[in-house]
Amino acid sequence: MNYDEAKNKFISTWGALGTLWGINKAMAQIHALLIISPEPLSMEDIMEELQISRGNTSMNLRQLMDWGIVFKENKMGERKEYFTSEKDVQELARQIAKERSRRELQPTIKILNDVSNIKEDGTAKTKELIKQTKALHEMADTLDIMMNKVVGQDQNWITKALVKLIK
């Protein structure tokens, strides 16, 4: 496998994985491209490399910036904007975990809490609803803590220690 084959394989794999996890392909591929690019890339560069339109590129770059994993850069004397990815994989994971927690997990936890606090009326179905939403609430809480605290702890020593321990 030569460089170009490897690059394309990486980009398309990343795109496919993203899709499975609810991230659109273009967004995942732009990110893949930036993370392996030693130099910041312009919008033109990205459009050409991935064969996608200007609008698509612009919107997905914005989303990646909203996620806090891609940044604008300016080259001196140039009007054009350039983009880079967060290059530290630990930090990348930390940021993604943080955002998914904030956007998805925390709102869900709130609702699970509301639902699990309805008035017990003695029926089996109400009992089951309360019991299961309580259990899910607890699980989501644990997950939330792990995502926010464990991933990307400084140098990620906890994870490393843990993995060693249980491997």
Added chain:
Amino acid sequence: MNYDEAKNKFISTWGALGTLWGINKAMAQIHALLIISPEPLSMEDIMEELQISRGNTSMNLRQLMDWGIVFKENKMGERKEYFTSEKDVQELARQIAKERSRRELQPTIKILNDVSNIKEDGTAKTKELIKQTKALHEMADTLDIMMNKVVGQDQNWITKALVKLIK
């Protein structure tokens, strides 16, 4: 909030969350319905409750069974099939983690490994590709181990201890 409101809120929240994580809405909602149902439900029950077609119900039930989190049950003397969800939330998490690892993470790890082993040719772009895919490989490995071993360890004592430790 009364029982029906709470139930509907739970089901629609679960469906929406599923969608964000690449799971189709019907599948997530069927699962939500089953996990709070004290009794096994028939296909008719599910179709009616969620207002979805027979085919849709059938296909998504199959997928849930493939994931190992929904089971067929027979009531004695009845021809019809009934369905239940895994009710233990720990076990549910364990099973989902195991499947996502098997289906998505492990294939990705393999590809990251292939890509990161291309021949170093001294160029900056090749260096960066190798460096970053190696880092992602390592991260994915860690994640894979955590998903397979930590989540759902018996009684999940490691998670509990860990959460206590870092909370």
Added chain:
DNA sequence: CCGAACTTTCAATAAAAAATGAAAGTTAAA
């Protein structure tokens, strides 16, 4: 076997999501 009760499949359709590209918007140098 037969037929009724039930489930699965799959071509067709509908719905949702992503992508396009041209017009509108922005910015900064002259």
Added chain:
DNA sequence: TTTAACTTTCATTTTTTATTGAAAGTTCGG
């Protein structure tokens, strides 16, 4: 200012994904 270089927006189109429902398949009691 003006204008050229560049970016963003968004109505429209395309693509992808999910859903339907009827026909085909299966299973079991008699």
